[in-house]
């Protein structure tokens with residue numbers, strides 16, 4: 480019998496996280512984390528009642544070092560592990576600084592935190608965004624974004640966002656989201672080389688508009704998201720299961736030659752935007 484892997488799912492109480500928990504949990508053992516303790520425990524309770532194996536739940540902010548250490552302890556060492564990293568914040572949910580902290584800084588900490596336990600066959604799937612496929616930032620800002628754990632990173636990045644003239648808090652949050660996801664795609668590519676030497680893979684997924692709690696809120700509150708969704712060539716909204724199924728493929732042995740790249744799961748939205756010149 481094939482041995483069951485341990486899968487850590489961040490943002491597991493959210494739309495994509497829950498879909499991933501059910502899909503991966505069908506064949507693997509789950510370690511779940513989310514900042515929302517109530518929804519996390521409710522999900523874990525439901526999954527256990529439905530017959531899934533939830534090895535551990537870790538409620539807390541992803542940026543918390545102690546939480547990170549506990550999660551890595553739950554994953555253990557010596558056998559290959561899977562990370563499905565969905566936790567994140569969108570412009571309608573938080574301010575520019577918080578978005579950058581969670582989406583980029585915490586992601587870098589998480590990936591570095593995983594490095595000591597990587598073994599042959601380990602894999603990480605990191606959820607980025609179609610927003611990361613908008614125009615690349617100027618070179619000085621991209622250099623800044625490539626080092627999110629540098630001293631003063633958040634202060635310098637927020638100052639750079641202000642200088643770019645975003646026209647207020649909502650614009651700054653939107654730009655912070657776009658830059659954070661652009662940087663996450665690069666960060667995955669960068670880590671992939673060292674991970675490959677350990678026999679491990681890392682890939683990002685860039686979703687289009689997906690009807691999760693986050694996606695529905697963005698659709699209701701952000702005109703740009705609505706326009707993007709309406710123009711999506713696939714002609715239907717994305718579902719959390721679209722992302723979970725892509726993640727399952729990318730984490731599987733069938734994808735063993737795929738690493739250090741980004742897969743857009745967006746119904747053709749970015750392709751449309753580029754052809755339109757947007």
Ligand SMILES: NC(=O)c1ccc[n+]([C@@H]2O[C@H](COP(=O)([O-])OP(=O)(O)OC[C@H]3O[C@@H](n4cnc5c(N)ncnc54)[C@H](O)[C@@H]3O)[C@@H](O)[C@H]2O)c1
Nearest residue numbers: 490492493494495514540541566567608688689691693694
């Ligand atoms: N839904 C979309 O349309 C869409 C589009 C592109 C990219 N994404 C990305 O997909 C990922 C998943 O989004 P979703 O649609 O499932 O959103 P969601 O809001 O349904 O779920 C996100 C989860 O992350 C958790 N979370 C937020 N901040 C956290 C923190 N500091 N520590 C730990 N957990 C935290 C939330 O509690 C929530 O349960 C995000 O990274 C998001 O940026 C979403």
